[in-house]
Amino acid sequence: xxxxxxAFVLFLGLWLFLHAAFAGGQRIDVSDATAPAELxxxxxxxxxxVVEGQIGTLSKLKFILDTGATRTVVDKRIARKLxxxxxxSTLLAIRQTPEAESAIFSNVRFGPIQATNIPLLIxxxxxxxxxxxGVDGMLGLDLLWANRIEIDFAARKLLVNPAITEASxxxxxxxxxxxxxxxxxxxxxxxxxxxxxxxxxxxxxxxxQFETGNLKVVELGHSMFVNELMVQNIRVGTADIQHPxxxxxxxxxAGFPPNVDGVLGTSSLRARWLLLDFSHNxxxxxx
Numbered sequence: 001x002x003x004x005x006x007a008f009v010l011f012l013g014l015w016l017f018l019h020a021a022f023a024g025g026q027r028i029d030v031s032d033a034t035a036p037a038e039l040x041x042x043x044x045x046x047x048x049x050v051v052e053g054q055i056g057t058l059s060k061l062k063f064i065l066d067t068g069a070t071r072t073v074v075d076k077r078i079a080r081k082l083x084x085x086x087x088x089s090t091l092l093a094i095r096q097t098p099e100a101e102s103a104i105f106s107n108v109r110f111g112p113i114q115a116t117n118i119p120l121l122i123x124x125x126x127x128x129x130x131x132x133x134g135v136d137g138m139l140g141l142d143l144l145w146a147n148r149i150e151i152d153f154a155a156r157k158l159l160v161n162p163a164i165t166e167a168s169x170x171x172x173x174x175x176x177x178x179x180x181x182x183x184x185x186x187x188x189x190x191x192x193x194x195x196x197x198x199x200x201x202x203x204x205x206x207x208x209q210f211e212t213g214n215l216k217v218v219e220l221g222h223s224m225f226v227n228e229l230m231v232q233n234i235r236v237g238t239a240d241i242q243h244p245x246x247x248x249x250x251x252x253x254a255g256f257p258p259n260v261d262g263v264l265g266t267s268s269l270r271a272r273w274l275l276l277d278f279s280h281n282x283x284x285x286x287x
Contacts, residue, residue, distance in 0.1 A: 036150075036161040037112040041065070047198045047267035049151065050135065051158065053110040056082050061136040063110065065158075067178065067276060068194030068263060069140035072108070072120045078136050079103065079122045086122050099123070111160045113143055138196070141177065144278060151195075151274040178276050178283040179260060183235040184246070185210055189261040193276065193283050197265035199245035202229065203252035206261040212248070236269060239287065244268050 041051045049065040055074065058081060079085070079101075086103030101122040108115045120142075125135060150159040178193040182200075189207055191200070204210060210229070229246040245268070266274060266285075275284040 036148075036159040039111045039158045039160060041151075041156055041158055043153075043156070044135070045198075047265070049158075049195055051110065051139070053108070053137075053139065055105060055108050055137075058082065062134060063137045063139045064135055064196060065144075066138045066140055066194070066196030067144065067266075067278075068192060068196050069138060070142055072118075072138060072140040072143050073125065074105070074120050074122050074137045075126075075135070076101075076122055076124045084122070089121060108143065110139060110143060111158070112162065113147065113160065115143055118142065141278060144276075145177075146279055148275070148277040148280075148282075151276070152272070153274075154272050177257075178278055178281055180236060180264060180283045182264065184229075184231060190259060191262050191264035192257070192260050193266060194263045195266045195274075195276075197263055198267045199247060199265045200234070200262065200268055201247045201249060201265075202262040203249050203256070205251045210248070236264070237285070239269075241268055241270070 041049050044050050050062050053061050053063045084103050086101030089100045089102040105120050148161045179190055182189050227248040229248045233240045233242050234244050271285040273286055
């Protein structure tokens with residue numbers, strides 16, 4: 001799969017961001033965790049972080065860690081094994097609108113994080129991404145946001161540490177994310193940090209001063225064409241990323257955070273270590 005097509009693989013996660021709802025009644029329990037929990041992970045397709053979790057009586061399920069999605073998605077076959085059928089819902093993807101359901105799950109666990117009576121989405125993941133083979137779901141920010149997560153790519157380990165504070169509990173859902181600043185073509189841009197995307201996506205209406213003369217039209221699968229911005233490098237923090245894959249979309253979709261210009265797929269950093277602290281909007285990395 002090409003780098004550009006990889007950028008689409010979990011682009012659905014970004015669109016879930018637009019239709020997230022932290023419904024009342026759910027409970028995220030991290031009170032018993034007094035120290036970081038160390039978990040192992042595997043990498044799919046060169047960039048997707050896959051971890052084990054549990055839903056109800058089903059353990060050792062494989063979940064993609066997707067920080068670009070506020071809603072967690074369970075594959076339909078897993079929901080059916082648990083005897084769960086939900087109400088019709090909508091997932092907005094770029095090239096199609098997959099069928100989906102929404103249902104309450106009594107118990108979901110990932111490392112030290114346990115959620116009870118939490119509304120999750122149900123969908124056939126294989127119907128909209130080639131990388132969903134053997135994957136049972138996607139973990140979104142509805143489970144992750146109250147934690148500080150360190151990702152050690154060299155050791156293939158995660159450190160998950162509860163980081164919720166009294167103040168952070170009242171953060172609006174649109175602020176329970178990690179945002180970083182980058183320099184592209186000499187202009188500062190604010191990007192949502194997304195572990196579920198390979199590449200960088202910019203909305204042109206948010207950064208209209210971008211030079212668009214050096215564009216290449218690329219196919220993003222199934223006859224969908226977008227512009228690839230040809231740049232030599234971009235700067236994230238104090239480091240330069242050489243020859244990045246940058247997709248340029250004309251307009252941000254309705255509901256996308258107004259102070260954010262696009263999305264940074266973390267694999268673009270080629271990092272050995274990442275820190276994501278969602279409730280404090282703290283992001284750090286090094287090679």
